[in-house]
Amino acid sequence: MSTTTPAPAPSLHVSGLAYAYPDGHQALFGVDLTVARGERVALLGPNGAGKTTLVLHLNGILEAGAGSVAVAGLPVAKGNLAEIRRRVGIVFQDPDDQLFMPTVREDVAFGPAAAGLRGAELDARVTEALTRVGMADFADRPPHHLSFGQRRRVAVATVLAMRPEILVLDEPSSNLDPASRRELADILRSLDVTVLMVTHDLPYALELCPRSVVLSGGVLVADGTTQELLCDEELMRNHRLELPFGFDPRSVTVPR
Numbered sequence: 001m002s003t004t005t006p007a008p009a010p011s012l013h014v015s016g017l018a019y020a021y022p023d024g025h026q027a028l029f030g031v032d033l034t035v036a037r038g039e040r041v042a043l044l045g046p047n048g049a050g051k052t053t054l055v056l057h058l059n060g061i062l063e064a065g066a067g068s069v070a071v072a073g074l075p076v077a078k079g080n081l082a083e084i085r086r087r088v089g090i091v092f093q094d095p096d097d098q099l100f101m102p103t104v105r106e107d108v109a110f111g112p113a114a115a116g117l118r119g120a121e122l123d124a125r126v127t128e129a130l131t132r133v134g135m136a137d138f139a140d141r142p143p144h145h146l147s148f149g150q151r152r153r154v155a156v157a158t159v160l161a162m163r164p165e166i167l168v169l170d171e172p173s174s175n176l177d178p179a180s181r182r183e184l185a186d187i188l189r190s191l192d193v194t195v196l197m198v199t200h201d202l203p204y205a206l207e208l209c210p211r212s213v214v215l216s217g218g219v220l221v222a223d224g225t226t227q228e229l230l231c232d233e234e235l236m237r238n239h240r241l242e243l244p245f246g247f248d249p250r251s252v253t254v255p256r
């Protein structure tokens, strides 16, 4: 009899996912995507490709019309939504959608407290999350007194405080100055968590995500290393993906 332990379930397993909005608009046509633990993957694609629709299935905001989604082996299904929402942390594009408490500390404590953490355990969880994004010194400040880049880091901390299986980021580089952009990339690379990043910022995808997938017209049309996809001129042209003028993806040394 074999004694090998089974491989752990991938962080994310999407199989044959199809979805039509109530008005009949078909936004996803049988999407398959598997993301291993600890991978960082960019989800690329033109406007209207279905990226948000896909993300909204990961924590059960939308219910699959056909196919399935599982997070670390747990199916996204009505009976599992509380645990699924702990496992899938979504950082929205606008941090003000996520920050609503009088202080940074209370915002970061909100999710773990709702999950039942109290006292020293809760304090330690908040400090750990804020330290990971370099914001521990700002714990007692009101979020609305912080800069946009600082608020985005706090929004990441609110999600990390739930110790998610997978961190989903919607356009994390938007509205950041070059230094804040780089600092956030360093933070995200330092995290021991699976990352799925939706972005139109192709250099940022290259900097952060060794792997990318391209969704277009509700279909996954490419899956490979970010560098090879960005160098595929036909793929880029056919799916309205444009690199900044003069940017050569071959010239970038991709950090791991």
Ligand SMILES: Nc1ncnc2c1ncn2[C@@H]1O[C@H](COP(=O)(O)OP(=O)(O)OP(=O)(O)O)[C@@H](O)[C@H]1O
Residues within 6 Å of the ligand: 021, 022, 023, 025, 026, 027, 045, 046, 047, 048, 049, 050, 051, 052, 053, 054
């Ligand atoms: N509530 C809705 N009802 C009907 N159709 C919708 C709804 N939301 C989105 N759609 C349609 O579904 C398709 C996919 O939209 P989605 O927002 O997922 O695209 P996206 O890739 O996230 O786009 P973007 O890059 O512009 O954010 C689009 O054609 C869009 O018009």
